[in-house]
Amino acid sequence: MMCTLVRMSDLKRTRRHDPGRRDRLIDAALEVIAERGVAGTTHREIARAADVPLGSMTYHFASLDEVLAEAFTRHASAAADVFDERLGAATDRDTAIEAVIQLIRDDLIGSPKDLVMAVELYVAAARNPALRAVTQAWMQRSRDALERHFDPTTAREVDALIEGLVLHSVLSTDPMTPEQIRHAVERYLR
Amino acid sequence: MMCTLVRMSDLKRTRRHDPGRRDRLIDAALEVIAERGVAGTTHREIARAADVPLGSMTYHFASLDEVLAEAFTRHASAAADVFDERLGAATDRDTAIEAVIQLIRDDLIGSPKDLVMAVELYVAAARNPALRAVTQAWMQRSRDALERHFDPTTAREVDALIEGLVLHSVLSTDPMTPEQIRHAVERYLR
Amino acid sequence: MMCTLVRMSDLKRTRRHDPGRRDRLIDAALEVIAERGVAGTTHREIARAADVPLGSMTYHFASLDEVLAEAFTRHASAAADVFDERLGAATDRDTAIEAVIQLIRDDLIGSPKDLVMAVELYVAAARNPALRAVTQAWMQRSRDALERHFDPTTAREVDALIEGLVLHSVLSTDPMTPEQIRHAVERYLR
């Protein structure tokens, strides 16, 4: 008698006390944006992804726009970190060029989810000033990273080239080969 | 006796027989997309923009997706026409380079509405196969236009460069100057 | 075979085509306001009272405020009609006094629902300018009706007296008797 084999915490209705939930919700929002786009990102969808009751969303965020802003900020920051790392590891112009090529091929084209996020952000930013700031900061950080190894003019031009190459590669049914990527970058930087 | 002197056609809502209405609806859809984004494009909004009853929308189009597809197709086609014209007017490599510069500076950066439409299309295409075809065709036409003057590899690379330059220019609060655009293009093509 | 005994129109899901529905919705709104107060008047409640789907509400009215405004306008107009009739039927000062007494006793105190509506309107008008106009018009009409038989100063004072008598009578657990009403009015008007 007594001794239930099911612990309360395994039952449906015991979820109270969940520190870090706000954080998890932001991650869930990123998942949903990537999967369904900003247009398909709703309170409900995010709550479902995080396995959290709907009311929790509006408790933690004043509006859906706030969720989007936080999510994109986090994404942009993570993306910029990768940029920083790759270029921070380079020691001279030659290794920097290799870093750019690797960045495009492995990190950017390799994860089309990231491109989707970028384009979603651009569209959202077109109508939401708060997101414009996120875009700006992101662009600034990648340019700064490039300026460690290239002069400002070159940095800016390469930054644009990278964006164009990734965009066309991911959108195309016939994406550029690694060699083509290398060719494009070297033509510009050597 | 008692024949009415007012003909029905003088009364409020008489627009029957309106050939070209479908056409006007597509144009109205383009306006709405540019102004409010795909996410804000609804039957109601388009009908209002075209000053047409709501029921007319679903009479002329099977679904909202059909409207979007037609609208984007029309937009892409018009954009590609500009590309064709500029490059078709060039007679040699030098004038072609000038055409590319002019295209970026005047036609693309000059009308940020077009960039908005392009990004809206990319996002929409990410979740709608029908729109992917539109994107493909558009990219193909611009590449073809470039191949009139440059080898395929160069054409492809320049196409991407153009996209990146325009995107970064329009999104930035500190857009590239005409000289910077010229510098970037010439560095690549000369 | 054939010959169903149940006509389609008796089944749940055949409600299409219901001219005058907007009208019925306004009446339903009045019922709900009387029964549950403005605070308890929701789209859902009105739709339920009119046995109409929820979506129908926002099809016919741009907002809940619009519904309230239309409902109160209708109510005020009907109430003013009664006022007009009673006083219109009076032929001299004496019969006018009788009309006022009858009005208070039978029409106003007799239907406490009307007092509720009036107070609800006052409260709602305190925060909704559109409703303030309704209140004004209502007060004006009753004063006009009184001025048929009394000078403007008297009309205004009696109008206020009526309001006070009705209010206190209805709110009190020990309402005024018909004789007390007569006494109060005659003291003032004779």
Add this chain to the structure above:
Amino acid sequence: MMCTLVRMSDLKRTRRHDPGRRDRLIDAALEVIAERGVAGTTHREIARAADVPLGSMTYHFASLDEVLAEAFTRHASAAADVFDERLGAATDRDTAIEAVIQLIRDDLIGSPKDLVMAVELYVAAARNPALRAVTQAWMQRSRDALERHFDPTTAREVDALIEGLVLHSVLSTDPMTPEQIRHAVERYLR
């Protein structure tokens, strides 16, 4: 070593031990009711007005209705006190009449916020028996105050007249002048 130089009480949210908080909450509720109406009076709004955490509301009151009841009780009591004072200061019928006039002109019409509170209470009382008692007590006290100088019948009638005059004056865009108020009261009481 390492003793903190910052005392807890200097940090962000330290309000523990706050006797009289319940009291301040009731006052805050009155402010909110006056400003946003009963319909706009929520736990959150009151807590914000009193600069107190949300949880504190349900700690001190079992329900929102309890808050409303306490708030209206306090308001009615204060309003009745004014009534008492004015009429208590009168020494004979003549000064009592002056007191009534002054009451209407200065205390009641002068602060439309009080009328708003009264009407809010009437509406709330219509659906909440607990509040009905508050209304009753308030009406009784004002009638008692009048009975110090006038016979019961007159007291009751004047009480109603006062209510009607104030109501119409405050609601009207063309409020009664001090002379009109005097005229109405004297006509009745002299």
Add this chain to the structure above:
DNA sequence: AATGAATGAGTATTCATTCAT
């Protein structure tokens, strides 16, 4: 004793689409 977090029921409103006329 006091409170921040949590939640589920409810709110107004939007909208693609269907349908009767």
Add this chain to the structure above:
DNA sequence: TATGAATGAATACTCATTCAT
């Protein structure tokens, strides 16, 4: 052929109240 009316599912957001800490 054309359209106004109709509708149900979905959306963002609010809030009284409960509860773990």
